[in-house]
Amino acid sequence: MSNYRYQHRGGCRCGAVQYLWHCNQSLAELSPRACQCEFCQPRGARYLSATDSRLEVQLHDSRFVYAHVFGTYTADFMHCGRCNDLVYVSCEHDGRLLGLVVQQSLREQVQLSAGECDFDQETLEQRLARRAANWIPELVVVEAVREAAE
Numbered sequence: 001m002s003n004y005r006y007q008h009r010g011g012c013r014c015g016a017v018q019y020l021w022h023c024n025q026s027l028a029e030l031s032p033r034a035c036q037c038e039f040c041q042p043r044g045a046r047y048l049s050a051t052d053s054r055l056e057v058q059l060h061d062s063r064f065v066y067a068h069v070f071g072t073y074t075a076d077f078m079h080c081g082r083c084n085d086l087v088y089v090s091c092e093h094d095g096r097l098l099g100l101v102v103q104q105s106l107r108e109q110v111q112l113s114a115g116e117c118d119f120d121q122e123t124l125e126q127r128l129a130r131r132a133a134n135w136i137p138e139l140v141v142v143e144a145v146r147e148a149a150e
């Protein structure tokens with residue numbers, strides 16, 4: 001049972017990676033951030049997080065799920081190699097995983113105005129501190145049970 005008020009579902013289009021985001025805010029209450037870096041900006045990626053939430057990622061076919069790592073090499077941008085959707089971001093910090101949800105991967109789409117951000121000038125220390133303060137504080141990744149008829 002979940003103690004959170006909302007369960008937002010999402011994942012990539014082909015279903016290889018899916019998630020359930022336990023959250024106390026409705027989607028309308030969230031404000032995405034549109035990062036202006038050279039990776040995120042061309043993809044139009046918008047990121048969502050909530051500090052009192054928990055993200056459960058299910059890998060239905062981990063063969064297709066890739067981590068795109070760049071910049072400071074501290075965050076994994078998880079995307080599906082089959083349908084090419086960017087789904088979520090994870091960052092290991094102090095022995096736990098922090099996360100972000102990519103807005104476009106939510107099953108339910110709502111119009112949200114995004115704030116632009118550009119973190120290029122941050123030091124690595126500032127970056128990790130910001131993530132610890134703002135990202136989803138709990139991220140778990142599980143391998144989904146495969147169909148028996150394989």
Ligand SMILES: [Zn+2]
Pocket residue numbers: 012013014015016017064080081082083084085
């Ligand atoms: Zn996919």
